[in-house]
Amino acid sequence: MILVDQLTKRYGRYTAVDSISFSVRPGRVTGFLGPNGAGKSTTMRVMVGLTVPTSGTATINGEQFADLPNPGLEVGVLLDASAQHAGRTGREILTIAADTMGLPRRRVDEMLELVSLTPSEAKRRVRNYSLGMRQRLGIGTALLGDPRVLILDEPANGLDPAGIRWMRDLLTGFASQGGTVLLSSHLLHEIEVIADDLVVIGNGKIVASGSKEELLAAAGTLVRSTSPRDLAHALERAGIPSTLAGDGSVRTDADPARVGAVALTAGIALTELGSAEGTGLEDMFLSLTADTQREGVAA
């Protein structure tokens, strides 16, 4: 359980994080979303004690990170895969982390295997690693101490499709065993597939948080039918506003159950009915963070 309470971080007159509060629950993967510079990384750095907050607290299982006697055994952290000594081999980086935590050296081999770095790759210096390999090494470092909490900043960055699938399975498995996972990403599709809960931050403020279902339900329902025009009329008669898209899909704010009932009454066969998740997260993200987007995307 990670608790962030009234957390504020100012740099001079610039407020990077503005009195945010949220919780990350065990047994679930929580996605941390926000445009560039929204305060995601600052929040994560405060969580692990690398940045001192101006006010407010962030606790992990009720304790400040800095008070944990051997943090590596409780919290796995990956903030920046490139933040490693370029002149060290991958194996050495894992070895010094294992030594610091007081773990047996065989954990190093286990982690190299887990993150699929071959023995010859592990002997190369990190300078020569691709971003994907650094990411794997960073995930290996985070998992080394068999922690119950994971804090990962953009872990899917640079991973190949197989690597992304692998990480998704790994994190889902970790959460299903009761682990707590907080991960930030720009890859909305990734977050959409993996996250149970979402926290959306924009301009240093939380703009939305809750379970993915709740947040996406707000994004409405997407329904397809062999006769979309009839469906739109039927919905209109039932007092449900809807929009008919060019691709023949109908979108509405009503929940899927109600849309289904209307279609049944009207005798319209549906080919697809569900919450508008497919593009829902992206729409939600852009509308929630519209004020903070650099591109000024119209919501």
Place this chain on the structure above:
Amino acid sequence: MTATIVPPDTIEAEPARRTAQPIPTTRLVKVELRKMFNTRSGFWMLISIGVLSPISAGSLLVLGLNSDVTYQNFVRASGFPMSVILPIIAILAVTGEWSQRSGLTTFTLVPSRGRVIGAKAIATLLVGLGAVSVAFAVGALGNVAGSALAGVDTAWDISLSMALQMMLYNLVGMAFGFALGVVLRNSAAAIVGYFVASLVMPGILALLAQVRSWFEDLQPWIDWHYTQVALLDGATNTVKEWAMLGSTTMIWIVLPLVIGLLSLRRSEVK
């Protein structure tokens, strides 16, 4: 997407927390020692000490006159490469965490930055003691071999006091490098700073002492290089001379170290 979500209430209870033991300082020191030499630069600095010291001592055998064959000269010769490389090792031990950004991992595994820096200081001290011991050993070998080759009596002309001062000379050099590392936290800046302070500044201060007589008396108290030379020559003997060393140590090592530590403990690790 249809995801089956376990109701959060059933798993809200955290699994029992393991009773983690605090990380002992001895372990931190071992890790920091390893980190000093498991990088490419660290590895080559260690190798260059191991190679250059015997070469330097050996050159005395080849090029030196018979009168040069004394223990003091051999220790000086084998110790010379170290006096340059050891402070750089001390600098990089600290600055690497920032310049190479490995501090992100180091300080999340050990949130107490003071303890990490303390462990680095102990590791640096151990490396210094080890290296200087090697210099004395290589010097002894050179002295025995040299006197045998030259057919002269083996001269053991280093007193205990002088040996300790030569040792201290190297440790003070490392401490200065370490302090620069803590205060600047940038490899390039700290190395440049070190060479400015040990090569450029002494000349300027010596010049100043020549043209301004009032500075001549003051120089030994503030010139770091001046007291270092005294240590290397084993010429720090009187209370006044030790007080001068204390004064320069205060100005060049203790002061930057304290300022550096104060800012380092709260600054953001990025």
